[in-house]
Amino acid sequence: MRITPNPSRTGTARTKGSSAIGALPLCMGLMTIAAPLVAQADSPSANSESRNYNIAVQPLYSALSALAEQSGVQFVYNSELVKGIDSQGVSGQYSLEGALKRILSGSGISYRFNSGNTVTLQNTAELEPQSAATMPAVTVIGKTDLDPDDPYNLSYTRTNTALATKTDTPIMETPASIQVVNKAVLHDQQSYRLQDAIKNVSGVQSYHSYGGDHEQFVMRGFLQSTVNYRNGIRIPFTKFDLANVERVEVIKGASAMLFGFGDPGGLISTVTKQPSSTPYYSLEQRFGSYDFYRTEASATGPVSKEHGLNYRVDMSYLDTGSFRQNMGNDRIFFAPTLSWEATPDTKFTLSYEYFDENNAYDYGIPAVGNQLARIPISRSFVGRSDLRNSTTNNLVDFRIDHRVNDQVKLNAGVVSSQYQKYWQGFYTGRVNETPGNSFGNATRNYWFSPENAESLTAWVNGTFDFETYGVKHKLLLGGEYYNSQLKYEVASGNVDTINIFNPNIAAVSDAQLSRIRNARFNDVIATENTSKAIYFQDQMTFWDKLHIMGGFRYDWVDREQDLSWWAPAGKDARNDDVVSPRVGIVYQPLKWLSLFGSFTESFGPANDYDTGGAKLYDLFDATQFEGGVKTQFFDGKLNASVAYFDLERTQFFQDPNSNLINAQVPVKGSSKGVELDVQGQLYEGLSVIGTYAYTNAKVTDDVTAPANIGKRMPFAPNHQGSAWLKYDFDGEWLKGFSVGAGVYVSGRRYGDAANSYFDRSYARLDLMAAYKRKLGDVNLTTQVNINNVNDAEYYVLRSRRTNLPAEPLAVMGSIKLEY
Structure with a gap:
């Protein structure tokens, strides 16, 4: 309006x-609003302080991801360990250890707190560790969803996105059409242009723009302007190279509430790769x-x-x-x-x-x-x-x-x-x-x-x-x-x-x-x-x-x-x-x-x-x-x-x-x-x-x-x-x-x-x-x-x-x- x-x-x-x-x-106004909240909260200790957790019944791997996000710890485990197992979740005031016990209840999985804010998970019945030659791949969970940004991750899916809400929200809980083209797809199809990625999204067509110099698209029947987005920020006139792109996210339809003036058919945003402490x-x-x-x-x-x-x-x-x-x-x-x-x-x-x-x-x-x-x-x-x-x-x-x-x-x-x-x-x-x-x-x-x-x-x-x-x-x-x-x-x-x-x-x-x-x-x-x-x-x-x-x-x-x-x-x-x-x-x-x-x-x-x-x-x-x-x-x-x-x-x-x-x-x-x-x-x-x-x-x-x-x-x-x-x-x-x-x-x-x-x-x-x-x-x-x-x-x-x-x-x- x-x-x-x-x-x-x-x-x-x-x-x-x-x-x-x-x-x-x-900026100052927002910080003023936040100040009273900041004053009354200190950073919690590792696993003894009680806090409110709210993790619904879901597959164990995603419950662990949610617990990692809410607690700030990392979980390290064999990816086969949690396959096919559901978790009852946890809701209420618990210490980190208490919340983890609830999430793992009935799974046959034990845990060990390590230094460096990490927790290792293993099979309770496991008598001795496997040799390095036969050890399956290890999955690390913490502040990411099944480590989606790992360069060796071959998944075509992603469970969370921030584009449609500006908050890290599960796609299943977001009232919008969101499509994500992950780096595994970009690699499999050897994509190097935005149009190479977008062909994997419904309802989008390329448009011949300015002698082919810009990449423009038609979404849900309406032509985009010469504006695309990088990490959710509007970048006009720019042509993107995919060498540093982790994934491409697409939100369909009108979206002025979060992004201001733009195009009615939707918007396309590249998400760039970030530095890692792992070489x-x-x-x-x-x-x-x-x-x-x-x-x-x-x-x-x-x-x-x-x-x-x-x-x-x-x-x-x-x-x-x-x-x-x-x-x-x-x-x-x-x-x-x-x-x-x-x-x-x-x-x-x-x-x-x-x-x-x-x-x-x-x-x-x-x-x-x-x-x-x-x-x-x-x-x-x-x-x-x-x-x-x-x-x-x-x-x-x-x-x-x-x-x-x-x-x-x-x-x-x-x-x-x-x-x-x-x-x-x-x-x-x-x-x-x-x-x-x-x-x-x-x-x-x-x-x-x-x-x-x-x-x-x-x-x-x-x-x-x-x-x-x-x-x-x-x-x-x-x-x-x-x-x-x-x-x-x-x-x-x-x-x-x-x-x-x-x-x-x-x-x-x-x-x-x-x-x-x-x-x-x-x-x-x-x-x-x-x-x-x-x-x-x-x-x-x-x-x-x-x-x-x-x-x-x-x-x-x-x-x-x-x-x-x-x-x-x-x-x-x-x-x-x-x-x-x-x-x-x-x-x-x-x-x-x-x-x-x-x-x-x-x-x-x-x-x-x-x-x-x-x-x-x-x-x-x-x-x-x-x-x-x-x-x-x-x-x-x-x-x-x-x-x-x-x-x-x-x-x-x-x-x-x-x-x-x-x-x-x-x-x-x-x-x-x-x-x-x-x-x-x-x-x-x-x-x-x-x-x-x-x-x-x-x-x-x-x-x-x-x-x-x-x-x-x-x-x-x-x-x-x-x-x-x-x-x-x-x-x-x-x-x-x-x-x-x-x-x-x-x-x-x-x-x-x-x-x-x-x-x-x-x-x-x-x-x-x-x-x-x-x-x-x-x-x-x-x-x-x-x-x-x-x-x-x-x-x-x-x-x-x-x-x-x-x-x-x-x-x-x-x-x-x-x-």
Whole structure:
């Protein structure tokens, strides 16, 4: 719900430094609230102090994980020890030892408290330890869920996530559709782009953005902006490398209550790898079709165990060609992280990312008639291989995590991102489709532009666990400051006319290129978005089975736009106050079954620029109703969910008269559908990912083109789905071998709101095989992936002028060493 929209005004953009100071009262206010709670709680002793535990009946491995989280200790045990065993849980005031006895009651498992805040578990009937040669793998539980961040963890599932609640909450207790693509999946499929991971999530399609330079997606029928998230923090314009990514998390639908202005279909967040006190090193070389070469290296371990100082470094180098003429890119990525556990309850983390890439601007293939032009998918229209966009991105992330006591946890952070790009792009105008000598003609145009963007986010959260009248509460209080600035100057114009059906299109000449590079900038655009927000959320639990969530967020949003260098009315500014509510409920009648429902909202900026001047319009908003079922089988090894959603984008801006190639024309739309996701292990050695989505997305209003009302929203098929299976052999002769296969299918997708053209249905087959063995202390993995085995032809859509063919059959091999 929007309140107090203020009139348009003209003003001067504030600097990021002075604005960031305005975020300090939010942090100070939260700390003031927490202070009384801090004063009355001291850090508990190891195992003698009595405290309140609340751990429901569940599989023993997850009960131990919950006890580790609530007590702060680590459990070390043989992973086979707890297999198939349930725990009665524990509820009430107990010492740590008393709570552990209750959880282990009837299991036949004994325990031993060690130094260093660890507890070893073993079989009570075990007379003597096994030899080192036959000892099974040891599982360590403590502050993580079955050690999901261990580099050797092969699980496709994760039981907890913080993305949908900003608190560490079991997915089964969260009233939202959340999908997690773990690092095991990324490795098995040799993913190195965000789109490689997202193909394992229901209801998501890629979108051809800015010549393929940005990664954008269509979720639940609505197009995302050029914004993705890193560790739950909004990072605009940035392209992610997966070398330092632990997993990719996706939350579906509107989510303004936690994240402020954003897109109605959902958001995607990478979660980065963190330093470990256990040394680990890896080196991987990949090579494949179209001159693909990629090197990845990682190292982590202690700098000083005595002082709790750990490091991590992840890096990658990419050099690849393309099946498309004169296309390709090279990239360097470097990401060091340093963490310091100053006390057992306080941790500081500082990370940095450097990203440098040179890639070709690929405008793709236009539409002719109601389908894509029937020309070779390798054909491009520039004719030169020496034109590359250059991109440099620097990101710094600093955060503090502090555990006051079992009931109070505080964390805060600052993330700064700076992005510089120089565009060197050529694109074609709309194809002449009139029969005759000019059929297939299109103007060839240029777009050269230096672009600079930066963003700053400062945030603080406090989580408070307490109980009132038998109702358990997990209260979240938080504040956020966000500022992003973008400026780019554009030299654009016509080069010549070509015919897309001519197999011998002339290259852009040196003389033409020289004229373009000396051309005067004819467009200069500067924008700034600033938001300050506070938010509140309460997760309430009744009788350990009913979970009710409610909360709201209040945003103060300021937007400024300056086109005064070239437009008659070149400046506009506006501020809006927005309240975003959220309510949700989960009923868990059985430990493996959850029923959920929710109502959420989102809002986002609506900017326009054309030769008439700058215009800032009322923020669009969206509402979503969602309900569904979540299940866990086989002791939590297999997760499945089904969700129904009803999503409507209720306000919008559109200007079909804009002649800029980057001007979007959103329309008012409604999307309803059903999504199914399955992840995990069907039985020992067999892992699976399955998805299906039915999306009924329709145009509900279009004041400039009423004929579009009732037509399909672009880019989203009615039906899409996937299935990926991987089997790890464990027999005497095949131990170490793995094989996998995946099928990805999609129905017809339209490329615009008029449904004037479409891409046909397709089905794509991927295969993989790998072999792992130990060479002394080194683990060796050799792997081969074959993507698009059946050479299916399909496209990533954008508009009648630009659509990118998907990569045909491609082979990728890799050799990886881990120590």
